Amino acid sequence: MIGSLYSGISGLKANTSAMAVIGDNIANVDTNGFKASRVSFANIFSASLSQNNLQIGRGVTLNGVNPQWQAGSLENTNSATDLSINGTGLFVVDDPSNGITYYSRAGQFEWDKDGSLVSPDGFIVQGYSIDPATGAVGGIDNISLPNGTSAPNPTQNISFGMNLDSGAAAGDTFMSSITTYDSLGSEAILDIGFTRTATGWDWAVTVDHNNPAAASASTGSLVFDAAGDLNPAACVPANANPTIAVTGIGPAADLNITWNYLDAANTSDGSITGYTSESSKTAQSQDGYPSGSLQSVAVDEDGYFTGIYSNGSMIPFAQIALADFPSYSGLAKQGSNLYAESLSSGQPLVGPPNTASLGSIAPSTLEMSNVDLGTEFVEMITTQRAFQANSKVITTSDEILAELLSIKR
Incomplete structure (x- = not known):
């Protein structure tokens, strides 16, 4: 009978621990990225009555507490730096105080006073740096905001x-203007004057720039065939897109701008026509822009962070890193939605989103807890009943022992 008392006690202990796990799951039903845990039990074998080939158990023990890594549902937010993972992977964050690396599914990030992307605990999110000038992807580093001003881009086309x-009639004129930018981001307005000739239209470029010395010696002519299409062989320059050279613009570099109206085969691309209708301009484009200030940051499903500037330029400056593990159940819980690598988890495989086994990024969303309240309440009821049953074993065993003691009387 003493053995049955200890079996009942083991059941009380195991179910008390199980109730603690259930309580932890329910308490974290609103915790972003939280993974519910599930308990497993194992029987205790300690005695064998060999003469009767009987094996008597000695109760139950808590065999393990295993996190359930199914993804939680996604909740939309208004912050571009709220991120969640569609698929496998964990965010990588570094503790700036000691350099220790942690991992998390909770993607509630924001920019700190130093321009670093951090978790609520102040841990810095890790990613791949991107050179804004060349687009070259570097190694893993802290994700930080780029310089608040983007460099200007001189017009080339x-x-x-x-x-x-x-x-x-011969001698009639038509004027077209377009704003271009020099290497310092200053405007250089090109005034292209067209003069009707007996064979077509001659053109010449003048420059309206903040430096009075700016000038262009660029001239040429456009000739059309009987269908109103450009005849590249008769144009000046022949069979080539002309280059407009802008010189004398001060500290900025001289501009050499290609005026594109021929395709790769040096035939007309149809942008300029010579029909019998009023001379007019219906569209224009150029590829330069002035310097601009950073206005906002966008994140795409591949984890690229792109700076959006006031001049309309969009420049990637970082790509977030994700980590995959051979065994997620082996990760060591650190609190605050953080996990650490352990011998049981294996070493992390770190890479960009949407590569290998890693999932994609869902910007402006947060992964919710995967706790199922219905399941937890059922587990709570069964655990409570198991606890009551084990306590009944103890009280019944006690009554039997009391009855045995009363025999002596």
């Missing part, structure tokens, strides 16, 4: 959608 009236 322009194009027009334009018709020049084939019915115009």
